[in-house]
Amino acid sequence: MNELFRLTDPLDLYLVRHPKPAVDPALCYGAADLPVAEDVAACAARLAPLLPTDARVVSSPLVRARLLAEAVSPTVHLDARLRELDFGDWELKPFADIPAEGFEVWGSTLIDFRAPGGELYADMAARVWDAFEAQRAGASALVVVAHNGPMRALTGTLLGLPPSRWLNLEFEFGRVTHLAIGPLGPKLRSFNR
Template identity: 35%
Template sequence: MRTDSETSRGTTTLVLLRHGETALTPEKRLSGSGGSDPALSETGRRQAEAVGRTLAAHGTVRAVVSSPLRRARQTAETAARRLGLEVHVDDGLREADFGTWEGLTFAEVRERHPHEMAAWLASPAAVPGGTGERFTAVARRAARSRDRLLARYEGQTVLVVSHVVVLRTLIRLALGAPPASLFRMELSAASLSAVAYHGDGTATVRKLNDTSHLADLR
């Protein structure tokens, strides 16, 4: 049942931007919060500029919030300059920690740790790389960050710059999809997705893995 206060609230839109490429991205290597924190590559910097131009042309973003990791902050700062906004950092948006799997490809992990990989793919409660972060823990902190943003920027459009696991998690939660759906979403480097959160507590995924703004870079 909707209350009067719920129906009077506006829609808050989170525009979800995966950071631009790093040297590890083209090789599809696991790059979480427990690794080397790589910077954007030259391609990644050009991608961030392209995102900034596109968002500035739309003129709807009113705030920029980023993961604390370098590749996300660099992407956010580049876009924010185009938007004339400051970057706010939220630690809950950092990437998952993949433990000893950091820097490896999926194929390398499957070859070296087949049973651990199978368990990780099967259960969000499994620990990656022996010391990494469970997807259940990522979901909790991503949801807390989402709730902070919705309270702080009610009725506005916010650019959220983060990483593939966190952004997939936010989309999964909006859809009410099972954890296994995390492995069934493609979120390319510097891609844009969007989730609208309505005053009645519902959420709508309005965009997924849009890379049209990168067409001139290909």
């Protein structure tokens, strides 16, 4: 990670959260591959003026992210490392049926969080960082179309926030966040535009 803060070639990073998925908001979801509830073309048209036309576009392969990435760019690089956190036994389970102590761990020690049968949050953050490192190579502008969890981990890491603060970063559906990264480190240029 220290190498990133010494970048001599600037990188404009655009993080785009997928459109709202077609899922009951009372259900917990992460790695489940859900359809999109919003008009993807309209979302892409709204985002287009905010994104550079010459950027490398990379996306989670989950359909809710992939469809938006394909609507934004004719060339999309899919990277499975950008998929959302796997909530294991909690996937598509009502929040009301999930023990409260599970959410207490999630909220207090995020990086050590793992739902039963699911993925450790630290492992998700590591795979997202690996994807970022690989996808940024040779790019001056990078558009990442992904999910709230991976975007929290990546932005939190870039901005030097402790993992316990990553849940304070809330990326809205169909919105873009821009970070400019150069020799002095990352700068947050816009959030949820």
